[in-house]
Amino acid sequence: MIMETARIIDEYDKYRNSTLNLQASENVLSPDARKALSSDMASRYSLSIGDYNAYGGTVYFDRILDLLKDNTCRLFDSKYCDPRPLSGHVAAEMSLLSVLGKNKNVMAISEEDGGYPGYSGGHLDRVLGYKFYEAPYSNFELEYDLVEEKIKANNIGTIILGQSMFIKPYDMKRISEICEKHGTKILYDASHVMGLLAGKAFQPDALKYSNIVYGSTHKTFFGPQGGIILTDEEDIYNQIEDNAIFNTMDNINLSRIASLSIAVEEMLKFGKVYAGSVVKNTANLSHSLIENGFGLLPGSENSETHQILIDPEYLKGKGFDYHSFSTQLEKNRIIIDRFGRIGTQEITRWGISDMESLSDIITGICNKLNRAVEINDMIGAKALKFW
Ligand SMILES: Cc1ncc(COP(=O)(O)O)c(C=O)c1O
Structure with missing residues (x-):
């Protein structure tokens, strides 16, 4: 017999597979x-x-x-x-x-x-x-x-x-x-x-x-x-x-x-390549976001980790706060936390390195533009690495 909980777990897995997770405190298991x-x-x-x-x-x-x-x-x-x-x-x-x-x-x-x-x-x-x-x-x-x-x-x-x-x-x-x-x-x-x-x-x-x-x-x-x-x-x-x-x-x-x-x-086998790619993705995504005019917290433009910190004042100018921007992204199948962090570690493990396109997606959603096709393409290209 299939229990109701098992059904929900199946739905959950399908849902998570159809999203892009940019939460700085999570990762995907092999x-x-x-x-x-x-x-x-x-x-x-x-x-x-x-x-x-x-x-x-x-x-x-x-x-x-x-x-x-x-x-x-x-x-x-x-x-x-x-x-x-x-x-x-x-x-x-x-x-x-x-x-x-x-x-x-x-x-x-x-x-x-x-x-x-x-x-x-x-x-x-x-x-x-x-x-x-x-x-x-x-x-x-x-x-x-x-x-x-x-x-x-x-x-x-x-x-x-x-x-x-x-x-x-x-x-x-x-x-x-x-x-x-x-x-x-x-x-x-x-x-x-x-x-x-x-x-x-x-x-x-x-x-x-x-x-x-x-x-x-x-x-x-x-x-x-x-x-x-x-x-x-x-x-x-x-x-x-x-x-x-x-x-x-x-x-x-x-x-x-x-x-x-x-x-x-x-990690013993792939840690160096993975960690180097995470830091590189952070630098490239920050750079592209800034080029697109997206606001990062002053002083946080040159992050050396997996984290990018969004400027709440910039969001305010676009009619969002941390919570509503996160909700807006989530409606578009992109998940970030509710306090302004973007993390590059999980997408790196999913083999995503086109930070220019990701930046265009994030900036586009912030400007209330439709980015459904680009999001679909990026999620469709997810392929787990480092295992
Ligand atoms: C700096 C720091 N230390 C400790 C913790 C607690 O870690 P855990 O959730 O694994 O208990 C967190 C959680 O996010 C954290 O950010």
């Missing part, structure tokens, strides 16, 4: 990674604490987890890694728990400046009991001298770098010199740029100058939804292990781990 999500593992347990596994029948899964750990360390050139977190948020929680200690003063980029909302406003700060300090930041740059003053004045124990609106790398050497002087730990939230880090196309020194790099596995990375933690420090890794099972997670979702393992193998 058929192999997707198949892994529905193996028998989807309803099993494997719960290891040290050498002890509380469940039986896990021998194949344990092989996959070992393979995943080896490959993840190799992909990111890290000494230690934990690919088990259920999401980027859980990876952040585990990482913070592992470094906070007695000093509970934490600095991060504020939500207003494009930081992750989970670090402040009564979220992780409340859950983990830390005091949140905004990092001085303007025009998409940290204000390094002011950051140092604030770290010193407030005895900041941990700084979190990385953003949800993320277009430029940091001066990691400078930040690490400041933090070393004041005994401040550096966490780097690579949720948005994990695939670009894996492909060495963005911030290649993130791990060299951070105590921990962590983030989501499904934005620029090829994985199912989940998180990864990387560190070169054994004591921190041991803390992370201690903060995993029965603290921040119980079951780790075996089929997700198997799917991630495939994604990591895909």
Whole structure:
């Protein structure tokens, strides 16, 4: 019998296949990674604490987890890694728990400046009991001298770098010199740029100058939804292990781990070409949009990631805000989020590189022109790469 839900899933798949996804926080899975999500593992347990596994029948899964750990360390050139977190948020929680200690003063980029909302406003700060300090930041740059003053004045124990609106790398050497002087730990939230880090196309020194790099596995990375933690420090890794099972997670979702393992193998093989193409598509699309007179946020024209940030003032002049423009695009089978980001990572995986045509489509829709034929052609040409 075909259940109603299964019917809706079929419709959903058809719908998504007939759209172009430009959401900066999502990606498409390869058929192999997707198949892994529905193996028998989807309803099993494997719960290891040290050498002890509380469940039986896990021998194949344990092989996959070992393979995943080896490959993840190799992909990111890290000494230690934990690919088990259920999401980027859980990876952040585990990482913070592992470094906070007695000093509970934490600095991060504020939500207003494009930081992750989970670090402040009564979220992780409340859950983990830390005091949140905004990092001085303007025009998409940290204000390094002011950051140092604030770290010193407030005895900041941990700084979190990385953003949800993320277009430029940091001066990691400078930040690490400041933090070393004041005994401040550096966490780097690579949720948005994990695939670009894996492909060495963005911030290649993130791990060299951070105590921990962590983030989501499904934005620029090829994985199912989940998180990864990387560190070169054994004591921190041991803390992370201690903060995993029965603290921040119980079951780790075996089929997700198997799917991630495939994604990591895909990244090892294709990551450099993929990440380079993402960054190139961003540059070409930004350039074409600007040539077409489409407004980007001032200072964001030269994004070095997968993200392009739309200027709300420009949209206002066309009778839109972020939400209504996103809705208008969606009616035309182009999906972006509701807060002004365009992401090039998924279309890159779909083999799309004609950024001039894409720019004409986006600009045309903004000017209320009919671009149905061009959209059809682009969606019809989707052909999954890098697997
Ligand atoms: C910078 C940043 N960190 C963490 C997260 C949380 O990641 P996840 O949705 O995988 O839990 C997000 C989510 O978008 C994010 O943008």
